[in-house]
Amino acid sequence: DAGVIQSPRHEVTEMGQEVTLRCKPISGHDYLFWYRQTMMRGLELLIYFNNNVPIDDSGMPEDRFSAKMPNASFSTLKIQPSEPRDSAVYFCASSLGGPRNQPQHFGDGTRLSIL
Amino acid sequence: AQSVTQLGSHVSVSEGALVLLRCNYSSSVPPYLFWYVQYPNQGLQLLLKYTTGATLVKGINGFEAEFKKSETSFHLTKPSAHMSDAAEYFCAVIPSGGGADGLTFGKGTHLIIQP
Numbered sequence: 001d002a003g004v005i006q007s008p009r010h011e012v013t014e015m016g017q018e019v020t021l022r023c024k025p026i027s028g029h030d031y032l033f034w035y036r037q038t039m040m041r042g043l044e045l046l047i048y049f050n051n052n053v054p055i056d057d058s059g060m061p062e063d064r065f066s067a068k069m070p071n072a073s074f075s076t077l078k079i080q081p082s083e084p085r086d087s088a089v090y091f092c093a094s095s096l097g098g099p100r101n102q103p104q105h106f107g108d109g110t111r112l113s114i115l
Numbered sequence: 116a117q118s119v120t121q122l123g124s125h126v127s128v129s130e131g132a133l134v135l136l137r138c139n140y141s142s143s144v145p146p147y148l149f150w151y152v153q154y155p156n157q158g159l160q161l162l163l164k165y166t167t168g169a170t171l172v173k174g175i176n177g178f179e180a181e182f183k184k185s186e187t188s189f190h191l192t193k194p195s196a197h198m199s200d201a202a203e204y205f206c207a208v209i210p211s212g213g214g215a216d217g218l219t220f221g222k223g224t225h226l227i228i229q230p
Contacts, residue, residue, distance in 0.1 A: 004158070031216065043159075043205060045217040056215050091158055098216040099209055100147055100166065106158025 002026070004107035006092050012113045018080040021110045024073055025094030033104060034067055034077050035091040043091075049075065050098075082114045117142040119206050121221035129229050134193040136224050138206030141187065146208040148189040149218065150180055153203040162204075165189060166211070176200070201228045
């Protein structure tokens, strides 16, 4: 079975540029989560969707961040404009049902470096 | 608000020795509890979880954890460490009574296995 697929695996860009991270969840999963991992703050939930609808975006750090899920098989996390403090590893995860009942399956992450 | 504390950002044990990774939670009501493992350059993988019932939970790769309500703890153990256990381990919680579906993670513990 194909797992959660994230692209790109690595992204290096200059401050001020727009960055788009992509995620393809496991087919049939109805929950999709975006996390950010940094040394200082650890693993933080940014936003999650249920049946393509954003449910909780309280973890999105500021208006520069936006996430969409146009259909059940694709989601994007966009940063515009990007800043050096956005450098982190961004993970996407999906699950069938919420994490209380079913495990979240994580992608391998996108390592983002903003110069 | 709930929180998770993992004591020790780094734990080093000898191959064949007992592994003990500590996790304490702060929540007015016992939450659901999880342990995840992260290997280098990969996403997180669920090791085990506690929701209700038996307080000793067995997971994959020989790991187990015991929920102790009186101590608000969910420590992870393995009787005999293997070199392949070297990884980052995360404890996580989610409210048991429903509500938001996002996991709250601890800062992680890096497990080092010495030959």
